[in-house]
Amino acid sequence: MITYALLCDNQHRFDAWFRSAEAFDEQLARGIVSCPVCASIRVEKALMAPAVARSGSDKVTVSSGHPQQAEIRELLRAMRRKVVSEADYVGDRFAEEARKIHFREADARGIYGEATRDEVAGLIDDGVDFLPLPNLPDEHN
Structure with a gap:
């Protein structure tokens, strides 16, 4: 990867x-x-x-050291909160569910979950559109 x-x-x-x-x-x-x-x-x-x-x-x-680092960090946290509040959590079935949505075997909807490196590589190869979900600690980051 x-x-x-x-x-x-x-x-x-x-x-x-x-x-x-x-x-x-x-x-x-x-x-x-x-x-x-x-x-x-x-x-x-x-x-x-x-x-x-x-x-x-x-x-x-x-x-490190970007002048807008704190602002960017907060935007990433806000994005994560939005996804988590509006999407369905599918756990370790993420790759399977993302493929079903991509190939129109399931209704389009927002999902989030976990995937292994191999599953991520497979999704990329299949042309499935997804983004890593940032996970930032609230302090000292």
């Missing part, structure tokens, strides 16, 4: 996960990489913070 910082032609910044660099290139060429703010498909890679190793080969991308 690879995470890219992306920038649309309207200057909206966002992150997205891809199975590989090749998967990003292929999805970009197919026009299925889009900005979650304005839906523009004119997207390019943005400058990224370096990945910091946690343990072994696991990595996490971190950021």
Whole structure:
């Protein structure tokens, strides 16, 4: 799995996960990489913070010192509260339910839950549109 910082032609910044660099290139060429703010498909890679190793080969991308960091953090918390209050919690059935909605086997509705790395990679490969749900501690973040 690879995470890219992306920038649309309207200057909206966002992150997205891809199975590989090749998967990003292929999805970009197919026009299925889009900005979650304005839906523009004119997207390019943005400058990224370096990945910091946690343990072994696991990595996490971190950021610090942005002048609007507190504001962005609160917006992420608000987004999480909105999703949790308006969407259905499906637990570890997230990948299964997201596919059913994507392939119109179930009614469209907002859902949230958990997925393994392999399930996330499979959803990306299938072109299922989803976003990671931020989970920020209330203090010291």
